[in-house]
Amino acid sequence: MKTVDQLMRKSISLYGDELCFGWRECFGAEEEVQPDGKVFKKIIQGDYKWMSYCEFDRRIDLVGKGLMSLGVRPRQNVCILAETRMEWMLSAQACLRINIPVVTLYATLGEEGIIHGINETEITHLITSQELLPKVIKLLPQLPSVTHVIYMESKLEKEKPVFPSGVHFIVFSQLETLGEKADQELRGETPSPDDTAIIMYTSGSTGTPKGVMITQSNIVATARGFQTIMPSVSSIECFGDLRGDPGHAYIAYLPLAHIFELCSEIVALSLGLRIGFASPLTLTDKSTGVKAGAKGDATLLKPTAMASVPLILDRIRKSVSEVARSKGEFAHMFFKHAVSYKMFWQKLGYDTPILNAMVFSKMRALVGGRIKVMATGSAPLPADTHAFIKAILCCDVVQGYGLTETTAAACGTELTDTRLGCVGAPLTGTVLRLVDWPEGGYFSTDRPNPRGEIVVGGATVSKGYYKNEQLTRECFKVEDGTRWFYTGDVAEVFPDGTVKVIDRKKDLVKLQFGEYISLGKIEALLKSCPLVENVCVYGSSMHTYLIALVAPNEKYLEQLASTLNKENLSFEEMCEDPEIVNAAKREIHEHSKKCQLHKMEIPTKVKLCSESWQPDTGLVTAGFKIRRKQITNYYQKHIDEMYSKST
Template sequence: AQLFFISNGLSVGFASIQTLTDKSTGLKKGIKGDLTTLRPTIMTAVPLILDRIQNAIESTINKSRFARIFFAIFFSQKKFWSYYGLDTPLINLIFCRKFKAALGGRVKIIACGGAPLSPETHQFIRNCFDLKLLQGYGLTETSASATIMSLDDTSVGFVGQPLDGIQIKLIDWEEGNYKVTDKPNPRGEIVIGGHNVTNGYYKNETLTKESYKEENGVKWFLTGDIGEMFPNGSLKIIDRKKDIIKLSTGEYISLAKIEAELKKCPFIANVCVYGDSSKEYVIAFIIPNASHLKSLADKLSKSGLSFKELCNDSEITAGVLQSIRQIAKHSKLHKVEIPNKIKLCSEEWLPENNLVTSALKLRRKNIQDFYQKDIHLMYGNEHKP
């Protein structure tokens, strides 16, 4: 993608999540962020970055009753007219311009991929910044290409239609109860075919045979992602086989689905849900939102504690867990999907410590290994590593 832009005469800049905006934690006071310096017109981002931008805006707005009312009025109007594909020049001038400055003032398109983007965040970013937010889908094994939304697509929750020359089909996954005969739309494991599919995994014949198939001269890759195909050809990612576990009660739960809902909690900057198949409940490891955690500390008369001390405080943890349960209930999660216990983590999850990938995806096994002692304590002495 970088070479495509460069070969067409466009400048390409690189940013870090620690220095992205003027208020990023990796910058000294008064130093401008990457977006303010580069002033891009097209931006790529993973959902976690957009989630953090939304959380930062909402934290600022919630400090003032007037700001909340002002925001609610203009945001609802922007959302209404944008749904019908209509421009809102007056709202853009009064409302959106204030937000656009945080991204450099010139961003027109954000391309998002690497993980599911919640419909709420999609709607929020698109309307606050008055831009096109396009979700795409693809994997390294398919040369990073499969689907992308069109510029005039005003829907949310979808990853668009297949790109030219790329074939997509769904196959039954009996264990997860996803079938191509499901109503109202077919559901199943996403299989991608075409010249974009790679030859296999380097020096891993076993995994290559499991994931790659060839039919009638077409090479296919079994993604492990579960999708739903809609009548207009748009694809929606609804689950992932590797993120589904079976609890001791016999119920299957999706870790990624739970995480997506829990991220709506203002106390959560990032979360990893863990489940032991020999137990009947799940637990969660949480990177807290520092500003919201501080607000909770002030309410509980614990403002003198450091961030690490707050994360280890039982009252603070109980307050966050209570908020999580309220969000889970509102999101209609089942009882077995709601974490029974949580741990607030004071350390950052970064590619440098191998707890997330360079695209900020969770490395579940690494997180499990890192917090093994905590897992043992949270599940009790019966836990089997």
Template sequence: MQPPSPLREAKYTWEMRVHAAARSWRHLAGNAENTIVHPSRCPSTAGTALMPGVIGDTSLLKPTAMIAVPLLLNRIRKAIEQELSKKSPILQEVFAFAQTYKSYWKKKGFTTPILNRIIFRGSKQILGGHLRALVSGSAPLSSETQEFLSNCLDCPVLQGYGLTETTAGATLQDLYDLTVGVVGPPLNGVQIKLVDWEEGGYHVADRPYPRGEVVVGGPTVAAGYYLKPELTAENFKDDGQTRWFYTGDIGEFLPKGLLRIIDRKKDLVKLQNGEYVSLGKIEMVLKTHPLVDNACVCGSSLCTFVVALIQPNEATLKRTAKSLSIAENESLPQLCENPILHNAVTNELTNHCTKSNLVKYEVPLKYKLCKEVWTPETELVTAALKIRRTQIQKLYHEDIQAMYRGVSNAASATDLLSSRRDNSVTFPFEKSGNEAADPKAGAK
């Protein structure tokens, strides 16, 4: 007979229930997985079929509030842009101007009901048409995507910040805050401070805004990691009054107490030339392009440049192949290995990174189009669709080494990067709303 479980004999205090719940979820996950893959049909899954003509759950449920991860929001933006690319050039210019015009008047405190009814009515229906607030979390959302979706969906798109160790939410943007690229002020009961990170060159005395590692304190901070005392001692500190968790994220405080996440310690790589590169920042830029579903950027202290692993969007990749007179019916692995298509995609992504204001050493020099699909089942991304960098780099180790061997020194890297800017091809993508004319100039 097995000895009784310690959890069964424990007193049911609030803290013990939290630990038990955390353990139970992991235990139940295995059972749930076994049930899902069982050949029998569960009653709960039998009723999930949609009525004919219904596009998806959101169009049927018409939610008024919604939480989503940035990867899904990027896909929504790309879907809107791809539909728009099928329209005439005049309509594309009108849409781009409407984006800029609406952003201009929103910042002045005005609404644009006529534009919402005429231009953005179709895009608003993507998520049911009744949305009043859309919250993004789990990873940074680019400012361009946040502004774009806020205009198209005609609702505030807010960013929040938090971790499992801080019981999820630590900050959240105000409903009427029009600032993009920030995660808002601390929530009630949460304390946040910045501490110097000497190695990365971030200090609370920096100007114009204080910068440093984000440290979260308060009653929402966890007691520690289960049966991991060394890891707990490394990340949790108690000053006698407040328990603090060192997040590993780098942030800066803006006026009005708004927090902006600018880096992550684990994502910073020091190149051979001494420059620090934020891998997460580059990945966020790449994922805004219609060709990219997901990306993993790799850097090395032995080289002066970074390389990128790309999970391409299959539909967009096939349209691009068609525009280059490549057989559209080729499979995804065949398209990923096609040298003409690969060269064209490389040039396009290089130009996209440059236009997104990445400096020269941040622009990936080599790209690998991955034929594998990155899913939680393949353990290449988490359930929240965040990349598992270590697993991805292990799987594509040979490809990464081959990309680095292709460029021998800094001089050839610079020459290669410069040559790509003059060899771009025309892609069937819509112009960015940021390239539209100034609304004040149009009014004249």
């Protein structure tokens, strides 16, 4: 297989009558007032409806012809700005089949990023959702190239916005009708392996979003690499063979505009799995968008495979621990002992079936009760979170390493690898080498394990950045016939060829006494503290200590305030109260010591941030990675105050 279309046609020929895509029909929403006065929108949904691989194939052709009847031609960029849903993947596959590059933008991307991505790629046809129409219509005066907006309907949006003149608005369901009526002479172009398939705009932790040009062959190479670590009958007897087994299902809820989710779904399709689409708002029975007594997406779908990101897994861990703590001291201690006991035996390669049935079955039921393998990527997964999730969900946790520039693929762990904190060996089709970084003290000659900047080469390395030749030349190099990408991440390589990411060049800061401190490493460990929802650690080379800007977990902060008899304060008041701040600082210090951070790595001062760190604020990326420069600029006044006061 050399192109995505070839890969999809192969799957369709193998699994034609099997179920392919599933989605829940939405009937509307109700507003529900919570005891604390907050109002949540509860979404009313039906059971999953399904289409087969053959039906998927037919609809791909119709959507493609529908787009061409609206004036789209091969090699002309089309943008998808929408949440993860069946129509997203259907649109993308229709474009890729007839050689139309797909520009992807996060639904949560800020206005400046959306304007930049659409204008830079000169988009004429924009595919979006009805929920995002108000934002799109607001931005249209700044999007001069857009002539057509195709929107996916939603029963949650009762009022249709006023459509401005000069731009054609088309309902997505009409595309297939247009395709059926289209001129039979309208034909796309068969893509070649080197043709651009995706221009993926990374939300970027620094600066303006960059468009990464990913080829058809890049995606196929990633699918091939991912398949090599998927379980089969020969390797994991207890799992069974994934290929074409109707009992297996993948739950899709992460942003498809992220390369990790896009490639995960393409791998699932190539294996003949069912893909059930879900939403973070309705994922579990306890999700904020699910009515009391109604079933979440995972409960209905009962997936056996799912992808996640460390931030979500950290939240699951904190939530489960919080529930155990709320049931009293004995229940909390028993739960901690059960988890520790299971972790001990799992490290030796054994399981605890009695504990699974008595204790962990209820937690497993949160994600449907049948999860066999959980894949995680996009950021380092703390070792303790890795072990905790593997224990309570009774599943294998596969950790991978990759970047948008390497089409999500670089390394991946084997299911039989019981170590924690490791990202596995290079995947099939990729090669990896280390480059010395003298400033950070990392060398490929280090003993016992070589260390250095990760440089990834091979078939998954993308073309470069769209309309940015200078940055492409800086980050991509062709040496000895191999295309390499310089990642900026630092790793050590073990004797068996597996890799552990230990640092990042951009996250290194030098304090006044000359010590180099890895901010990223500290942040990854602090995120496992129950109090910390997200954190940005800052260090000034003019001072001898670090400070931490913390977005606190609201529930945990309320519990902390109640121990100080300050239950009646608002969230903003709690974040400013000196006693609560000092108590929070003590919690973070104790947690830092448990994580075995050195004294100079423990933040001396803490600022609790009441502002919401959401992607639309520009403080974090769409994947909730911190944007260090934007956060430090936003809180510069507070940073200056913390450094001006004596410790």
